[in-house]
Amino acid sequence: MCAxxxxxxxxxxxxxxxxxxxxxxxxxxxxxxxxxxxxxxCYIFHDVDLLPENDNNLYVCDGMPKHMAAAVNTFSYx
Numbered sequence: 001m002c003a004x005x006x007x008x009x010x011x012x013x014x015x016x017x018x019x020x021x022x023x024x025x026x027x028x029x030x031x032x033x034x035x036x037x038x039x040x041x042c043y044i045f046h047d048v049d050l051l052p053e054n055d056n057n058l059y060v061c062d063g064m065p066k067h068m069a070a071a072v073n074t075f076s077y078x
Contacts, residue, residue, distance in 0.1 A: 008059060009034075011030050011034050012030075013030040013033070030045065031045075041061070042061035046068050050068070052068070053073075
């Protein structure tokens with residue numbers, strides 16, 4: 001997917017039940033898979049249910065870490 005002159009690739013990692021949910025493990029696996037493809041200079045991780053609602057939240061690496069979902073609708077954006 002290419003938008004705003006930035007090309008994005010999505011990697012979805014899933015955990016099979018009945019294992020206990022381990023978010024860190026899933027992100028590590030996603031990073032390992034993305035790293036094996038090579039050529040990426042930026043990695044952005046988030047849950048699949050936290051989709052961007054505002055076009056001003058750009059998916060770019062600008063040298064500083066950022067939390068893409070600091071406030072969500074479920075919690076009235078607090």
